[in-house]
Amino acid sequence: MKTKLTEIAPPMEAASATSEKAIDATVSNLKEGVAKATAGFETTQAKVKEGMEKAMKTAEEMVTFGQGNVEAVVKSGQIWTAGMQDLSKHVAATAQNSLAETVSTFKAFTAVKSLKDVFELQAAFARSAFEKTMSESGKLTDASMKLTEQALAPITARVTLAVETFGKAA
The missing domain is CATH 1.10.287 (Helix Hairpins)
Structure with a gap:
């Protein structure tokens, strides 16, 4: 049983496309997570700064x-x-x-x-x-x-x- 390249190529292309979509989704999720973490950090930093200013006052x-x-x-x-x-x-x-x-x-x-x-x-x-x-x-x-x-x-x-x-x- 010999498999031809033409028979293997379409499933590989489909697998490759699926992998690209998964990687893109992962990268997108990572970017979203980093953006949310950065926003959360900035919010926390602002609240800490505000609290310190109130404490100093x-x-x-x-x-x-x-x-x-x-x-x-x-x-x-x-x-x-x-x-x-x-x-x-x-x-x-x-x-x-x-x-x-x-x-x-x-x-x-x-x-x-x-x-x-x-x-x-x-x-x-x-x-x-x-x-x-x-x-x-x-x-x-x-x-x-x-x-x-x-x-x-x-x-x-x-x-x-x-x-x-x-x-x-x-």
């Missing part, structure tokens, strides 16, 4: 916010320190005035001529000292409350800003 905002917090604490400390100096000066002046009044009263004791005058002088001194103590303690309490409010104002403002800023982000 958030980090910058947090650093700026933190700096504002530090500035508020420093300002609060400055207000507190200045206020405490003023209160200390006031207390020292009050104590000095009280001492001067006490010395004056004791000098007056040396000049009294009767026991009745001593009791009257002592009662007047005690009444005056009590009234001044009550008055000064009220002033000191008011000044302390005012100082506390002033010193806390920068920190309170930062807390308010934090609630406004981060409350709407949630």
Whole structure:
């Protein structure tokens, strides 16, 4: 059995054409796959870049916010320190005035001529000292409350800003 070339050629041509179609389909599928992979990679890269930009912006905002917090604490400390100096000066002046009044009263004791005058002088001194103590303690309490409010104002403002800023982000 001898086969002729003419008998083999048509099936080979058909096989060759089928192989070419398969190769073309494979190449086409590979090109499509590479195109899809490239598009997917570009999309992923864009999303990663966008995410990094958002993260950097958030980090910058947090650093700026933190700096504002530090500035508020420093300002609060400055207000507190200045206020405490003023209160200390006031207390020292009050104590000095009280001492001067006490010395004056004791000098007056040396000049009294009767026991009745001593009791009257002592009662007047005690009444005056009590009234001044009550008055000064009220002033000191008011000044302390005012100082506390002033010193806390920068920190309170930062807390308010934090609630406004981060409350709407949630």
